[in-house]
Amino acid sequence: MADPLRDGDPTRIGPYQLHARLGGGGMGRVFLGNSPGGRLVAVKVVRPELVDDADFRRRFADEVRAARKVGGFYTAHIVDADTDVDPPWMATAYISGPSLHQAVHQHGPLPPESVAVLGAGLAEALLAVHDQKLVHRDLKPDNVILAEDGPRLIDFGIARATDSPTYTAAQPVIGTIGFMSPEQACGSEVAPPSDVFALGCVLAFAATGRNPFGEGPIHAVLYRIVHEEPDLSALPEPLAGLVGACLAKDPDARPGLNRLLGDLATLVPSGRVHGEGRWLPEEVTEVITLRKTQVLEHVPPRELPGSEDAGTGLAVPRPRRPAVRTASAVMALLCLPTVLSVPFTIVQAITIGAMWDGELLLHTALCAIQAAVLAIGALLLLAQNTAGRWLIAIGGTGLALQAGILAGSLLFQSADLDNPAPLGVLVLTSLTAAASVLLALLPSAESRHRRAR
Structure with missing residues (x-):
């Protein structure tokens, strides 16, 4: 962010x-x-x-x-x-997108199909690293960025050349606890199979949300990495078999990256390919889209590619705000006056005796509940939690219906049928309900559009 x-x-x-x-x-x-x-x-x-x-x-x-x-x-x-x-x-x-750690922490483990695509992409990235006679040595969820068109491996801060004169010398323990290989934990020679072990840990984390060797004090985790078997009970087959092979204690027993790449590719369903974010769950794809928009808000329009400038002379508009955010803005604008109209309508109903006390109390309580749901949804949406969108849709629709019932009762039971206030409330609440339904249906329409493309 x-x-x-x-x-x-x-x-x-x-x-x-x-x-x-x-x-x-x-x-x-x-x-x-x-x-x-x-x-x-x-x-x-x-x-x-x-x-x-x-x-x-x-x-x-x-x-x-x-x-x-x-x-x-x-x-x-x-x-x-x-x-x-x-x-x-x-x-x-x-690269616009959250890290794997952020995505799993905020939205839960990835589905097996997404994990397979993730693994294939990271295996290909490690092949590119090893082809240059390097070992990454720090493959972990924080060093994996989830982009629309696939994962990206970043941070070569502790990469080591396999053709270095000091490559086979004793090495200090460098890496991230929980994602280092047994030989790395022991300070022994670190070769490409060490990255394969780390890949297995990363895939297990992506699929389950936890490290296969557990949590706890550093010495306890290192002991389990070196001496104990990983906990892969939550991994489905055949993903569990592939990850288990990567986590073999003996470096020579771990599969090569080319073999892994082929095995993982067979687990990717047809149509689940990179591009347009289709390899990720919808909520993670929405985070990527939101981050793109937020990043552009920090950059002056003249400094974006193709903006009107002395260096280009071209004028290209900035990317449009995502439709979900636009619908949310419309929703907030409509719901605010709706909330304000509820106490006005209740006072009017009491004044003319349009409702008996019990019914009025019920509607008032329901309006308060819906307003609270609406407020919580707005706060979650501001915190970039997509669950807020659904709470806004539910709260907005419920509030509109309650206010509409009150306004309708006031309109049809009032002696002053020319009073425009109840009619205005009815129109306002109808617009709020329509915006709520639009906000609820919009993500499904966007998903169908992406699949169609």
Whole structure:
């Protein structure tokens, strides 16, 4: 998710104008930027406190060299870098989408078909890494970005060359607990099969939402990785068999990536292919679409590709807001006056005696409940939780019906039939109900449109 720049953040790195924060860690911060030609990039900048650390600068330069070597469809391509300036930085093509960790944490495990597509893409990415005589050594859910057209493997910060003179020397334990191989945990020689083990852990996490070696203190998890069998009881077959083979303790017993790629491809149903987000569950695809829109909100229109500018002279409109967000905005505008009309209508009904007290109390209570559901839905939608859309649809429809009943009773029982207020409330609540139904049906229509394309 993109956040505004903070005081002290750079606004330009090299030729790239920076617009927002994308994230960061102990080694550096990542910013959203755009090239002079308008292309969006992710710029990783080393933290100021590490600029004078010669060993860290050497490792960052190694990361850049490793990333430059690796190609393929399922890795984040580096487009520029400068490791000699202060602070050092590198820029990669911007990929819109949540990490695998974020997607599973917020929306639950992926279905088996999506896990198969994920595994095939990551296997192909690792093949590209290994073809350059590198070992990634840090494949984990946080280093996998879920894009519309497939997963992307990122972060080569601890990648190691297999042809390095120190490759077979004793190595410190480097990696992420829970996703490192037994040989990595023991500080032994780390070769391509170590990445295969990590791939098995990542696929198990994607399918179940938990690590196959459990949680707990570091020493306990490392012990289970080295000595105990993984818990794959929640994995369906044949996915469990493939993941189990990847998690063999003996590196030589693990399958090769080409074999894995073929086996995983057979698990992908026909029609479930990359492109237009069709490989992911609908709620994750909606997150990708929402993030695209949010990112563009941080970038001035003149700096987008094809915007009217001295460098292009062309005018291309910015991408339209997603239809779900537009419908939600319409829903909020209609529901606000509807909420305000309810107490007005109740007062009018009491004044003319249109309703007896018990019935009036019932309608008032129901209106309050529906208004609360509507408010909760609005808050969830603001927090990017797609469940909020359904609560808004339910609450808005219920509130409209309750207000409509009150207004109808007032209209037909009032002695002043020329009073336009009840009629206005009826029209308003009808529009609210229609917007609620539209908001509920819109995602299904969008899914059919994507499948048709």
